[in-house]
Amino acid sequence: MALLYIAAGINHFWHPAPYLAILPLWLPAHEALVALSGVAEIVLGLGFLFRPTRRLAAWGIILLLIAVFPANIQMALNYYRADHPRLWGALLRLPVQALLIWWAWVYTKERAPRT
Numbered sequence: 001m002a003l004l005y006i007a008a009g010i011n012h013f014w015h016p017a018p019y020l021a022i023l024p025l026w027l028p029a030h031e032a033l034v035a036l037s038g039v040a041e042i043v044l045g046l047g048f049l050f051r052p053t054r055r056l057a058a059w060g061i062i063l064l065l066i067a068v069f070p071a072n073i074q075m076a077l078n079y080y081r082a083d084h085p086r087l088w089g090a091l092l093r094l095p096v097q098a099l100l101i102w103w104a105w106v107y108t109k110e111r112a113p114r115t
Contacts, residue, residue, distance in 0.1 A: 001103065005045030005061065012038025022075035040064050048107070058107035065101050072097055 012019055012034050019034040027033060044064065047057025076090040084090070 001061075001107070002045045002048035005041045005048070007045075009038045009041030009043075009045060012041065019071075022071045022078065024070050024074045027070075037064065037068060054107055055110070058104045061104040062101050062108070065097055065104070069097055 016031070016034050016038075019037070020030050023030045023033060040060070041064065044057045044060045047053040047060065072090070072093050076087070076094060078084070079087040079090045
């Protein structure tokens with residue numbers, strides 16, 4: 001999970017155009033939001049690497065996934081309106097978001113100390 005979010009966060013800086021394209025128009029400062037979400041993914045991904053910060057990172061990922069959900073909806077709407085051939089992928093991404101939230105939630109549970 002850590003590598004997934006670190007790589008996704010880096011991609012926000014390497015290829016920002018796809019992220020900019022799916023932000024709803026009503027949100028301000030698109031470039032800043034893409035950068036902020038990229039930094040958040042990198043930092044939270046790094047947090048997954050260390051047991052003391054793993055639980056906090058998991059809660060952060062859950063909040064981030066909820067915060068970016070409007071962009072996923074906007075992507076599906078954009079693809080629908082443009083009759084985009086990858087509309088199916090944008091629609092599939094919506095329930096996958098719930099799966100990613102569940103996966104992060106698994107890491108929010110307290111683990112019994114090793115004896």
